[in-house]
Amino acid sequence: xxxxxxxxxxxxxxxxxxxxxxxxxxxxxxxxxxxxxxxxxxxxxxxxxxxxxxxxxxxxxxxxxxxxxxxxxxxxxxxxxxxxxxxxxxxxxxxxxxxxxxxxxxxxxxxxxxxxxxxxxxxxxxxxxxxxxxxxxxxxxxxxxxxxxxxxxxxxxxxxxxxxxxxxxxxxxxxxxxxxxxxxxxxxxxxxxxxxxxxxxxxxxxxxxxxxxxxxxxxxxxxxxxxxxxxxxxxxxxxxxxxxxxxxxxxxxxxxxxxxxxxxxxxxxxxxx
Numbered sequence: 001x002x003x004x005x006x007x008x009x010x011x012x013x014x015x016x017x018x019x020x021x022x023x024x025x026x027x028x029x030x031x032x033x034x035x036x037x038x039x040x041x042x043x044x045x046x047x048x049x050x051x052x053x054x055x056x057x058x059x060x061x062x063x064x065x066x067x068x069x070x071x072x073x074x075x076x077x078x079x080x081x082x083x084x085x086x087x088x089x090x091x092x093x094x095x096x097x098x099x100x101x102x103x104x105x106x107x108x109x110x111x112x113x114x115x116x117x118x119x120x121x122x123x124x125x126x127x128x129x130x131x132x133x134x135x136x137x138x139x140x141x142x143x144x145x146x147x148x149x150x151x152x153x154x155x156x157x158x159x160x161x162x163x164x165x166x167x168x169x170x171x172x173x174x175x176x177x178x179x180x181x182x183x184x185x186x187x188x189x190x191x192x193x194x195x196x197x198x199x200x201x202x203x204x205x206x207x208x209x210x211x212x213x214x215x216x217x218x219x220x221x222x223x224x225x226x227x228x229x230x231x232x233x234x235x236x237x238x239x240x241x242x243x244x245x246x247x248x249x250x251x252x253x254x255x256x257x258x259x260x261x262x263x264x265x266x267x268x269x270x271x272x273x
Contacts, residue, residue, distance in 0.1 A: 048080040094226040104147040112137035142256040158187040166191025190247040
């Protein structure tokens with residue numbers, strides 16, 4: 001009887017130690033991810049701020065060769081301020097979505113026209129110098145019921161990632177089609193690809209692939225996590241197919257307008273969370 005009690009106590013101690021150890025390892029991993037996130041955000045903020053400061057000083061002190069250079073500096077200031085605005089807004093949106101405190105304003109959208117508008121803006125802001133996005137759109141695609149700004153944020157993020165992770169290939173392929181009562185947006189690149197073991201983790205907050213970190217590719221690790229939250233709020237799905245060294249395909253599936261859930265049938269504000 002005493003021996004049985006001692007064995008039971010020993011098992012409890014061992015089991016408790018195991019779970020405590022697992023919890024400690026998990027906490028260390030989370031702390032490391034948060035630390036990496038803060039470092040990444042700091043770097044991402046510093047880059048446009050430094051560029052804006054340098055350009056502003058050149059313009060303010062008159063150290064400009066001529067009108068052509070002055071115009072180019074002004075265009076660069078606009079680009080960097082837009083980059084900074086997009087980064088800050090993305091972080092704020094992610095925080096609101098996680099807290100369940102973001103309002104989505106649903107409206108009918110033409111998928112092909114909408115995706116083309118996002119791609120045109122992507123090209124205009126010159127976030128991808130030397131890269132080009134090719135869009136293929138089916139005819140007669142049904143509308144989607146979506147929040148214009150939120151969906152644009154998702155698609156922009158996928159385009160930006162495709163460019164960042166395929167520096168050697170100047171073309172990114174985008175498409176929009178209707179498949180099985182869903183409107184399907186795809187973004188494909190021929191970049192470095194994502195290992196199978198990382199393909200689920202990249203949708204977790206603060207997580208970035210090892211290849212991206214090793215290559216020094218910019219990013220803060222919240223874009224795909226935010227995209228997943230936004231698409232889930234649209235009753236859709238986002239997934240990835242990738243092979244290391246061959247590139248990646250990100251797919252967003254949204255229900256066609258005529259097949260949307262009942263609680264998403266009004267263009268009024270809808271609270272997420």
